[in-house]
Amino acid sequence: MKRVTMADVAERANVSKSTVSQFLNQRYEFMGVKTKQRIEKAIEELGYQPNMVARSLKQKSSTTIGVIVANISHEFSTRIIQVIEHSLHQLNYHVIVCNAEDNPEKEKKYIDMLLAKQVDGLIIFPTSTNVNVYNELNVQDFPLVFIDRFVPEVEVPTIMLDNKQALCLAVEELNRNGYKRVGILTNSTIFNVAPRVERIEGFKQACRKFGLPIEENFIRGVETGKMTETLKDIFQSHEPPEALVAGNDLVLMEILKYARDHRLRIPQDLAIIAVDDVSFSSIYNPAITTIAQPIEKMGEKASEILIEKIIGKKNAEKDIIRFPAALVSRSSC
Incomplete structure (x- = not known):
């Protein structure tokens, strides 16, 4: 079957390709309600799927974030990933989660793979030993945030428990x-x-x-x-x-x-x-x-800092940010 294109959607909705593009990028400021409805209907009827790779190359953004977990077996990891995913979803970012299993070589492979997929940023629970890889990302000014573990040789904003x-x-x-x-x-x-x-x-x-x-x-x-x-x-x-x-x-x-x-x-x-x-x-x-x-505050803060780095905010955090713990007293002591 012939792939449905943006031009097909524009023709069906009786609008220009640039108007369809504005719609797909949620730029509705000067778009009438009826125009939006015609485009929505055309997309639904034609089954149009945007070419995300082409869009990311054009916009220099994939709206995708990579999260590399040291060991997903920890409940802390899975719960904070849920918070991160929810926070970034609210901002229309997608999340790819990788499990390094405390293996530095596997972590490096995932970093290479995610960079090849042109993710906009990385949140890493570092295995701590890939210092050269982390520093290379820093040299390239690539948006990067660490969670749970800091690496002394690397200046990266880090979210940690006190x-x-x-x-x-x-x-x-x-x-x-x-x-x-x-x-x-x-x-x-x-x-x-x-x-x-x-x-x-x-x-x-x-x-x-x-x-x-x-x-x-x-x-x-x-x-x-x-x-x-x-x-x-x-x-x-x-x-x-x-x-x-x-x-x-x-x-x-x-x-x-x-x-x-x-x-x-x-x-x-x-x-x-x-x-x-x-x-x-x-x-x-x-x-x-x-x-x-x-966990909720830590995950939200990690997401916030990463987005600030992606959009180039000048005063984005660079230091280790520690969150206080709380005692939950029960019957085991």
């Missing part, structure tokens, strides 16, 4: 409830992933602040596949921890599975606080005390 304040809230709650032997378990810190490192540092600082002993054996950053082995080692201690902070939702699930398999009662045998207020926290028995991130 991780040290978050851990201070957790340790303060454990101390208030009388726990003395406390620890934290998070994912591997081998690549110096910012939130993991900061949460461990924040945990230690808070222990000092509240006069709690720092037991290095109870402070671990390990790969997900080694969580069970690590927990077994921790609980073989002469005096095992009374409470653990889970550095994120995936770690929380590993701790809960270990507690179930070893018949540890929560909170009688082990108190738990988790960073990220995951959806099952309130319905788990007992309900899990969590440290909540303001």
Whole structure:
């Protein structure tokens, strides 16, 4: 079948091609209601589909944003992507989401692919190691925003939780409830992933602040596949921890599975606080005390800054923007 063109729509609606173009680009200022209705009817009757590639080349804009997630398994990631997608949709931008699975090589491939598709900007949850790639985007003045992780060698606006304040809230709650032997378990810190490192540092600082002993054996950053082995080692201690902070939702699930398999009662045998207020926290028995991130505000801010960079706003943010956490007190500690 012959492809329906803009000229066909113009002929059917009895208007010029430039009027159809103005309609498609939502420039209605000098367009009458009846003209709009004729164009809408012509598009519907002919089944016209705009050539988005041609339009993006002509306008130098694809109205498409790429989002690269370090690991989409985290509920935090999926929830903040929803916010970003909604915010950008309101501004008539489309979103392509890619999952790097904490793999720097995969992340780089996705960056190359999205650039080839001429996306207008990128929001990245960085794996942290592709420093040269990030800096090259900066040199080209390509619109870029980081979420959840900052990369010290790269000057990019970054949306983050105030991780040290978050851990201070957790340790303060454990101390208030009388726990003395406390620890934290998070994912591997081998690549110096910012939130993991900061949460461990924040945990230690808070222990000092509240006069709690720092037991290095109870402070671990390990790969997900080694969580069970690590927990077994921790609980073989002469005096095992009374409470653990889970550095994120995936770690929380590993701790809960270990507690179930070893018949540890929560909170009688082990108190738990988790960073990220995951959806099952309130319905788990007992309900899990969590440290909540303001996900909606963070996602909206990331979208806002990226759009400011795309339109060339001079005073667009360049720094790390940290959002405060909130304690959601429940029954697990």
